[in-house]
Amino acid sequence: MGNRINILISSVGGQGGLSLSRMIAVASGISGYSVATGETLGMAQRFGSVKSFVRIGLGEKVYSPVFSLREADYLLCLELIECTRNLGYLRENGRTIASLEVKPPISMSLEASKSKPNYSQYIETLKSFASNEIIFIDPDEVRRAAGTIKAVNAAILGAFVSISNLFEDKVILESMREVLGSEKAIESSRKAYELGKSLAKNKQSLA
Amino acid sequence: MELNPLKMSKGIRVALMGNEAIARGALEAGVALAVGYPGTPSSEVIETLQRYGSEIYAEWAVNEKVALEIGIGASIGGARSLVTMKGPGLNIASDPLLSAAYSGVDGGLLILVADDPGPITTQTEQDSRWYGPLAKLPIISPSNSQEAKDFTVKGIELSERLQLPIILRTTTRVNHSIGEVILGDRKIPKRYQKFEKNPERFVRAGMSWNFERHKWLDSRLKETEKISEDLFLNSLEGDGRKCIVTEGIGYQYVKESVSMENRDIRIIKLGLVFPPPLNFLARSLEGCNEVLVVEELDPFLELTIRSYAKELNLLNVKIKGKIDGFLPLEGELSPEIVRSFIFGKKEEDVMKTELHVPSRPPPLCPGCPHRNSYLAILTGISKAGFKRKDVPIFGDIGCYALSVYPPLSAIWTEHSMGASISMAIGMKLSGFDKPVIATIGDSTFFHTGIPPLIEAVNKRVDMLVVILDNSVIAMTGHQATPSWSETETGRKTKEIKIEDVVRGIGVDELRIIDPYNLDEMASAVAELLKKKGVNVLIARAPCAIYEQRRKGRPGYYTVKEDLCTGCLACIRATGCPALYVTENGKVRIIEDDCYGCGLCAKYCPTDAIVRGD
Ligand code: SF4
Ligand code: SF4
Secondary structure, eight states: OOSEEEEEEEEETTSSHHHHHHHHHHHHHHTTOEEEEEOOOSGGGTTSEEEEEEEEESSSOOOOSOOOTTOEEEEEESSHHHHHHTGGGEEEEEEEEEEOOOOOOHHHHHHTTTSOOOSHHHHHHHHHHOSSOOEEEOHHHHHHHHSOGGGHHHHHHHHHHHHHOOOOHHHHHHHHHHHHOSHHHHHHHHHHHHHHHHHHHHHHHHO | OOOOTTTOOTTOEEEEEHHHHHHHHHHHTTOOEEEEOOOTTTTHHHHHHHTTOTTSEEEEOSSHHHHHHHHHHHHTTTOOEEEEEEHHHHHHTHHHHHHHHHHOOSSOEEEEEEEOSSOSSOSSOOOGGGHHHHHTOOEEOOOSHHHHHHHHHHHHHHHHHHTSOEEEEEEHHHHTEEEEEEOOOOOOOOOOOOOOOOHHHHOTTOHHHHHHHHHHHHHHHHTHHHHHGGGOOOEEEOOOSEEEEEOHHHHHHHHHHHHHHTOOOEEEEOSEEESOOHHHHHHHTTTOSEEEEEOSSSOHHHHHHHHTTTTTTOTTSEEESTTTTSSOSSSOOOHHHHHHHHHOOOOOOOOOOSSOOOOOOOOOOTTOHHHHHHHHHHHHHHHTTOOGGGSOEEOOSSGGGGGGSTTTOOOSBOOSTTHHHHHHHHHHHTTOOSOOEEEEEHHHIIIIIHHHHHHHHHTTOOEEEEEEEOSSBTTTTOBOOTTOSBOTTOOBOOOOOHHHHHHHHTOSEEEEEOTTSHHHHHHHHHHHHHSSSEEEEEEEOOOHHHHHHHHOOSOOEEEOTTTOOOOOHHHHHHOOTTEEEOTTSOEEEOTTTOOOOOHHHHHOTTOOEEEOO
């Protein structure tokens, strides 16, 4: 990993992938890093595949808002099927943080009469593909800690900050304020963020 | 602390999306009026301005042509204005665009047109730079958020100096990327100054006046490079003999590649893409032994450079770009494509995962009333005794076009705004003897659906028109329609009722129905299909997502696992994305996503789907 950090956020529209990329972008701005993100907004926003690119330059300028396959230092996933779809972006030794949530697309459910779906295969694929241990986030745990599954993105953010050491907590809080707006959302996101951080820390101390 | 980037003061550095930066630029340029029609990727400009406050007018217009004419009207009175739209929107507004070039403007007029290489959300990959030579108007093209803001300010300035409207042309990767922006000072909005009667200039009925104005336009256009010189729209970096000419997002890909490779390469970046800044190009291209042109979509700059090869002293220099097939004509560029174009490297094959990952085209949302409407239409066709394959459903532009995907597989066409009704007319008039159905959303109907309905009624063409009225422009992010009584900014409006318009046109029969009453709507479709004349059904129910955001959802449903037989009737009928099949072959509802419309429950033979609350 050089002085430019590439992050791919992979989600299903409506899950909060865009807020996650936005929070990282704002936090980067506050921290004085160079930042560029590339999003696909619009029709694909709701229940379609959403891919957000975030690029951070530490003491170095980033230009392109997007990057190519096998260039992601971090793959942050809010959904397992989308995570698998975008595995090709992960670079060797890149890190993956993935929520265990599965939202099968309609095309898959329509096929389900032919063969029963097997979702654990996605976890296996992720594990076999990634060279580093993956940090999995259990959405039910997030719901218990934060009161809503909508805060999964903040849990992923917590785990990401914990392993990347890119941001101070107060910077993240400021970016949550700017991006999320409502007090309620900030509060649940803050709790989920702490959960994500501790999950990642436990992982690291075990390793 | 001030969190609204439009209100922050000068000198502050913030991360802004390209469209937010354009909105900020509008304030720094002293724009008094911003108007547009929503269209991805342009919509966030007006949306951002609407959150600013009432100092400037920032509202949606009924369509792009009207929006541009509003901008022109303001600008000939000396006010500064910004008009926004996506690429296809400019096709609709092209008529006033060409005339505006002849009359010119007094207050700055900047027209944002956002193209969509990829395409990511647009019906065509049109390259709107061609409107430069077509309308004979200057085009400027920013490459990141900072320039998006700065070029908005410069564009207004250039417009006033040249007395011409200026096109600010962007692409999705500029509009929807976030990057750092250093803010400048806001100016007091420049409102109406004066408007003097001047028919030679403003009336296009006098042919000799038009001829004179054409000459005037050509002379102004010729001045563009000189007059824009101190705005520093173009830039030159490096001094190698391998030269790259680029613009827009292409520039960022070039910079990324060159900074990684650290090689001596000359980068000539155009901010003014039309008319070509020939003096700048001649200066910058001196001594080059190879010229690579990096641009998305059409070889617009490449053709320019090739056609001026003699003037630019490039007759013996190889010019590479799209014409010889080095770069693709379709789709987006990427850092990778640009890198291998410049350095001739082939990227290694990408590791593939073993697993087949199913595609995820965007579905209609859970609880979407359009799902009910199309199910009712399909059921109605059968009820009327027709086969589904015999009755074409003409579609239009909006979320409801997503009904094309299985399991509904409903619409047969989706073409251009308002085309559902007109194309149905054409089919009938050419001798098609079965019934036809046109389906069109409420805002698309207001936008360009009214003239074709007039045509259908006037020419006595038999058809069923279903207006899918969810009372909002949903696909582009829920903007106001003329049926609202108050806009996003709190401006009180006179609401326009679709039924009044339809009745006024004189259709044979009009019914208004709630599509959640599926059976009732299916019967209505069946009846109206068999009737002669132009019959209109307004299927009215609010957009589920929008309603949920404002009022919360009506409830949710859940599946009783022991009752579910795994027949999948629910999924096959509705295709609702809140439903999925678990590993044991039974269906589950993602309760957080369910809207509680109850549609799936109607199709379950074992009553396994019940209310969860
Ligand atoms: S229709 Fe009823 S029984 Fe059939 S899969 Fe759906 S929930 Fe299960
Ligand atoms: S009730 Fe059924 S069809 Fe309606 S939103 Fe919920 S899962 Fe979808």
